[in-house]
Amino acid sequence: MSAKGVRSFLRLANFYKKFIKDFSTLAKLLTNLLKKEGSFEWKHEQQKTFDFLKRKLLVTLVLSFLDSMKPFKVHTDANGSAIGGVFMQEGHPIVFENKKLVGV
Secondary structure (H helix, E strand, O other): OOHHHHHHHHHHHHHOHHHOOOHHHHHHHHHHHHOOOOOOOOOHHHHHHHHHHHHHHHHHOOOOOOOOOOOOEEEEEEOOOEEEEEEEEOOEEEEEEEEEOOOO
C-alpha cells in the first residue's frame, strides 16, 4: 500500500466514520503513516488495521431504499480539494456522492 492509497482510503472511510464505533481510534495507526515527520512503513499491523476497517465499512454500511413518505437529511462536507454528501433516511445512507475539485 502506498501513502496515496492510504490517504484515499482514509478519505473515503472518514466520510462514513459516524457509522463505525471508535473509528478515530481504529484509524490512528493508518493516519500516523501520513505524518510528515514519520516514515511510511506498511507492516503487518497496518495491514490488519486496514483489513479490519475495510470489513467494517462493508458490513456496517448497507445502502437502503428511499421511502418518499419518510423525512430525510442531507449531510455535506467540503475542503480545499473535494466536496461530498450523503442522503440519509432514518439514520441509513441512501446515496453517496463526492467530487474532487480540479484547478482550485
